[in-house]
Amino acid sequence: MKFERYGKGLAKGLRVTIRHLLRHPITTQYPEQRLNTSRRIRGNELIWDNVKCTGCGTCAKTCPQGAIEIVTSANPVENKYIVEEYQVDTGYCIQCGLCVEVCPFEALYMGYSYERAKYRRGELVQTKEMMLESADRPASGYFYPDLAVKLPRQTLLVEKIVEKE
């Protein structure tokens, strides 16, 4: 005689739920509590280094969306380009990161921030001055491993789930 349908499974299920009741809930209460994002996040903004940039325009050429607009003029004295206008319409940006990877002078970075929603479409356009790196616009470690190691480690939910034994 084999007994298998007497409610063993039900008892097991009840044990699982009661153990969940006793452990800490997994929910993160977002605006008050935050998890660290990936150190290589491709956030929806671009960080631009105006010193390193030579105005070659490779980023604008490689952008699949055509979201980067660069206007340069020649400086015959120093034999350099002057970047007159540089702007990104982040509304078109698909965060592919190609511009960052392709930049020969390492002057572009993806942003580390993620709450970048705006009220108007026009506000999505980042102009030259807005694109510089600052305290509230940190650069992501994407494509730059040396930057990545300095950023805080990503919070993994796997590590948060600690069963109370």
Add this chain to the structure above:
Amino acid sequence: MIANPSLNLEFYWQTLPPDWPGGFWWHWLVFTVIVITFVLTLVMGYIWIERRGMGRMQARLGPNRTGPFGLLQPVADAIKVLLKEDIIPAKGDKLVHWLAPVVAFTPALLIFAVVPFQEGAVLADLNIGILYVVAISSVSTVGIFMAGWGSNNKYSLLGAMRNVAAVVSYEIPLVLSIVGVVIIAGSLSLNQIVLAQDIPFILLQPLGFLLFFIGGCAEINRSPFDLMEADSELVAGFHTEYSGMKFALFYLAEYAEALAISAIITTLFLGGWRGPLLPPWLWFLLKVIAVFFVMVWTRTTFPRLRIDQLMALAWKFLLPLALINLIITGIQVLAWPEALPWVMIFVNIAIMAILVLLWSRFFKLGGGRVEV
């Protein structure tokens, strides 16, 4: 009058008709107010316990924004529902549609007329109390069927019809498991049943308790037997077409019925208001909430049954076991009326284990797909 501790209860019982203690209009008034307040506040508490408890069991937090610990969430829900538009389907039966929530909710309140909150603290100590409960609690099914019919909606009607089928099936094992308790207690009055419980009847009637709990959960359409209001299958079943205050009444009725069933389980099986140290009404309250917690627990854990599984469980599992339980209880009471209660506890628990194991052998809950 219950606040007066100097009241001589013996004298009280002798001078007044036993089925209507007090016999004064203010007794009726005071207890009506107590019952309504008790039901409404505890329903709010139940909603809170259910949502928070379920949340925690699913590793969530549950509502915690309105008030401390989300305590005001039921209030916020009630206000939201009250402010909503009251819609009656154009081709619905307007009178039936309007009457259905009232018919569904009132019986849940009426049940508390006979539930003793402590010694003698009961609106009407009917000598046929538990029969009254069984009779009244079935009336709410009529309300649910009226809702399904009056809505002029196939999903509502389907949900209501499933509900009627389920309630008719589960009524039988439910009543049969009550009879076991009545045989031991020797009375139908809920107050007498509580007084008879020197040992809680859950120990003397473990199988009866199991059957009553399953049947009770099915009777009030709680998960896992909630397929008449299965949100994912029937668009919430019979109350699809309800909004505003009428929906609130159905919501209230659902939890008031859960409250009623847990109060009756407490009275029949857990010794009602009896318990050491704490005041009786507090014991009653604690037990009621504990029973409801088990309901929340099972609701969170078990997946919903199919309609054929629901019927199979009632007719193939609960009904035969209820009959066997009844026969065994009858034999025990007749043959060994003076047997040691502790022996009986072990004998009955052993009988329950053996019966459940045996039935698991030759009863299948529709294992998998059925070829047609």
